[in-house]
Amino acid sequence: MNCEHIIQQAANWLTRLHDEDVSDAERQAFRAWCDADPRHAVAIERMRGLWGSLDTLPAKPARRALNRAFAPQHRRGAQAVGLLGVVLCAWLGLQHLPVWMADQRTGVGERRQIALDDGSQLQLNSNSAVDVKFDGHQRVIELLQGELWVDVAKDAQRPFVVRTDQGTATALGTRYLVKRAADGTTVVTVIESTVAVQGDSRDSVKVMAGQRSVLDHGHAQPAQASGNADADAWTRGLLKVNDQPLGDVLQTLASYRHGMLRFDPEALRNLRVSGVFKLDDTAAALAALADNLPIQVEYFTDLLVVVKPR
The missing domain is CATH 3.55.50.30 (Phage tail protein beta-alpha-beta fold)
Structure with a gap:
């Protein structure tokens, strides 16, 4: 199930739970829905947080629309549910939903170190988000926003890949950085050993320690000196x-x-x-x-x- 559908379901549940005639059976069904998938509970928690944060905003159109959707004097029918879903999706922007639902994320000014199941170490820079997708064949980190540092544990059977919308950076060694830059490019900087950087156009370059490559419009630019001997200083x-x-x-x-x-x-x-x-x-x-x-x-x-x- 994609995150847009989960968001819509969460909106439906919150709208129904605010109705005066919500039944015990419906409350039980809601708890079962939350337990069915960890993403469901995350969506509810973050949507409730969003609703709380809107209390501090001026009465702009989105705020007024949400007030109408939750107002006690209105019946919570399909119209209210649709209004809430549309307003939330418009307010957040559909392109931000994957970040909102990410497996791991940091706020502004926050850094976080994460121990992955395979023994690798991951650190997220400020305002970053990733999805972690490990199975029996590969280890994939999807960088949705911001920047990460990774120290890869060796596993000859499962390559370790960091993916963005520009391409992939596959570890051939250990430590490297991947950043989604403000201009839309992806910057891969290698701290130790070698990384294979491949654009969506399928061109590929090998990047050595002390070098970096930029993925731009799906193309991997030739490796060049990073120009920063301590590029991972932010991890400290x-x-x-x-x-x-x-x-x-x-x-x-x-x-x-x-x-x-x-x-x-x-x-x-x-x-x-x-x-x-x-x-x-x-x-x-x-x-x-x-x-x-x-x-x-x-x-x-x-x-x-x-x-x-x-």
């Missing part, structure tokens, strides 16, 4: 940069912050950065940048920060 909570554009550094810090970090890349294009920053304290990192570069950092609220030339 650090951002290490050596003569990097300030805009790239700010973009990384923004991915660890709630709210918006705004800047004009063109206005800052001549500024470059070297240093080590703690990803768990982006305010300190921004302060250090302001102390050492001709920029100013303005906090309008905790959720809106603007960086501009001094």
